[in-house]
Amino acid sequence: MQKYFHSVMLDQEKCKGCTNCIKHCPTEAIRVREGRARIIEERCIDCGECIRICPNRAKLAITDPLERLQEFKYTIALPAPSLYAQFGPAVMPHNILAALLDIGFDDYYEVAVGAEIVTNCLCNYLKRDKPRPLISSACPAVVRLMQVRFPGLLEHVVLIDTPMEISARIAREKATRVHGYSSEEIGVFFITPCPAKVTAIKQPFGSRSYVDGAISMSSIYGEILGRLESPSTNIAPGGSPAIGVGWGRAGGENHGIKDHSLLAVDGIHNVINVFEEIERGGLRDIDYIEAQACTGGCIGGPLVPQNQFVSRVRMENLVKKLSQNNYRCPEIDCNYDFCELPGPILPRPALKLSNDIDQAISMLEQVEKITSELPGLDCGSCGSPNCRALAEDIVRGYAETSYCVFKLREKLQRLAREIVDLSHLQPPAMGRETQKSDEGDEKQ
Amino acid sequence: MDFTRGGEATAKIKKALQLVGMEVDTIRRAVIVAYEAELNIVIHAKHGSLVTHIHPNRVEIEAVDEGPGIPDISLALQEGYSTAPPHIREMGFGAGMGLPNIQRCSDELHIDSEVDSGTTLKAIIINKSRGE
CATH class of the missing domain: 3.30.70.20 (Alpha-Beta Plaits)
Known part of the structure; x- marks a missing residue:
């Protein structure tokens, strides 16, 4: 396993x-x-x-196929806010939700509503005395990045569960309360823009996930498009909350929080730069950091069908329209006990050379030595991302020096030279032919 | 003076400490010490080097520079005391927290300095395992 x-x-x-x-x-x-x-x-x-x-x-x-809906008596769709930005300007959230019901879901719960609840919780959480800057827990790829590369920053993570999990929990409770289904009979499916969320469901940061599966946004896109034309279900418009929907794009989380010093960063390599700055003791003046692995936020996810620059405009326009409605957050807002993650997020020490620290130190010395002997071109031909990584792989026993094409060439040159040198050597019994030909050369 | 590259030496040190498997808190403190020492060299000195010795129970960071030196070390260790020129402060550096931060994050700190010659700083960070 x-x-x-x-x-x-x-x-x-x-x-x-x-x-x-x-x-x-x-x-x-x-x-x-x-x-x-x-x-x-x-x-x-x-x-x-x-x-x-x-x-x-x-x-x-790896995501779940729509066929998995048949495993459950009662199915609930959880559309990520980014889904709303994938369609033309005339398509409103209620049209998309109706299409989801037509596809075969028995109910839906908008993750945008969960995001609205998290926004309210965040506003209170930021008043607490916690190490600054606090870092959002919403993007699972970012949280796992911290587990692997920035374990020292995990204490900065806001211990509030994700909008997806909170939405799933509320939706499940409603299905049980209103329709009397047991937990096993209910199937909750997240419509996901990214693989990181799929992993967050199968391997949650909390004790369990309330979501049963994830359907890729790009795979359900066609199904939704086909049903937008002639919907058989009608849903009243205007139920989607503007701030929660806005979470789908970079800056959306911060948009809902007021009266604080907020930083938003998107794109995993930019996130790394900001995290390095925090590690060095910087950004203490910032209260909260919204960090998203994908450029543009969730609308830039690897599993979305639409170009993110197009969907960004769609989302901006949609948020403007929705903010004209007076949306009121559901009853359970600001309840930490409901929204809080059960425990701290633990590091995932995946980088260390050995569990024995003495051995790790001597291995590190070897890494340094081998690195200094490698060409430093970081070409990647050896199959490792850079020369230093190759040195680490060699010391861990996963690679050999000859994987480096330059080292291999050096070796071959040395060998070729040796062959030439060897060819000049001759036993004492030989040599007459060479003498003769030398004389012959002189005569000419 | 090259601020854009300030932090590169620190990044290498952090990588090495992670490979060794030092405690999270040891790495956290060592990164702050190394970065502040690195910046001090960038801001004040002509040349300088940052050398790290890694032992199972501690990390030693040694910053040696050729530069103006520190006339009064105890004054320089006070929070907010800074000799950084105005243009450095405008960039958001030189708040007079460098040495105090180094002191706060290290278990032992030795500073030797000679005016108009240079400074040698040696900080020791004990690798305390958590919960033991």
Whole structure:
């Protein structure tokens, strides 16, 4: 049984063994071996950067098919706010929700409503005496990035559950209360823009997930489009909350919080830069950081069908329209006990060379030595993302010096020189022919 | 003076400490010490080097520079005392927290300095395992 579930997987057939993915992985979790990419599961944070970058479409996200709805008596769709930005300007959230019911869901619960609840909780949480800056827990790829690369920052994470989990819990409770279904009979499905959320369901940060599966936004997109034309269900417009819907794009989380010093950062490599700054003791003047792994926020997720620059405009316009409605948050707002994560998020020490610290130190010395002998071009031909990573892999026993094409060339040159040198040597019994030909040369 | 590259040495030190598997809190403190020492070299000195010795029970960070030196070390250790020129402060640095931060994050601190010659700073951070 594998230790970590991952949504991001490799299609062995399609992978050509190129080095695009290894160079872009923010946790150096991919190696190319025997002409195929391999994912180091302890390090992978399911951000989906490799899915985006792979020219051969060999990286994919495991999500649930619609057929899984049949496993449950009562099914509930949880559309991520980013879903609303995938359609034309005339399509409003209530049209999309109606289409979801037509597809076969028995009910829906908008994650935007969960986001609205989290916004209210956050406003109170920010009044507490906690280490600054506080960091959002909403993006699971970002939280896992901290577990692997920034464990010292985990104490900054806001211990409020995600809008998805809170929505799922409320939706489940309603299904039981109103319709009398038992927990096992209810199937809650998140319509996801990213693989990180799929992993967050299968391997939650809290004790359990209230979501049963995740359906990729791009795979259900066509089904929704087809039903928008002639809906058989009608839903009253105007039920979607503006601030919660706005969570779908970068800056949306912060937009709902007032009276604080707020920073929003999107794109995993930008997030890393900001986190390094916090680690060095900076940004103490910032109260809250909204950090999202995808550029543009969730609308930039690897599993969304629409171009994020188009969906950003759609979302801005939609939020404007919705904010003209006077939306009121449901009853349970500001209740931490309901929304709080049960415990702190623990580090995932995936980088250390050895469990024995003395041994790790001597291994580190070897890493330094080997690194200084490598060319430092970070070409990636060895299958490791850079020269230093190759040195680490060699010391861990996962690679050899000859994986470096430059080192191999050096060795070959040395060998070739040796062959030439050897060819000049001759036993004492030989040599007459050479003498003769030398004389012959002189005569000419 | 190159601020854009300030922090690179610190990043390398952090990577090394993570590979060794130092405690999270040890790494947290070592990064702050290294970064402040690195910035001090960038802001004040002509040349300087940052050397880290890693032992199972402690991290030693040594910053050696050629520069103006510190005339009064106890004054420099006071919060808010800064000799950084105005243009550095405008960039958001030089708030007089560098040495106080180093002192706060290290278990032992030795500073030797000679005016118009240079400064040697040695900070020791004990690797305390948590909960034991």
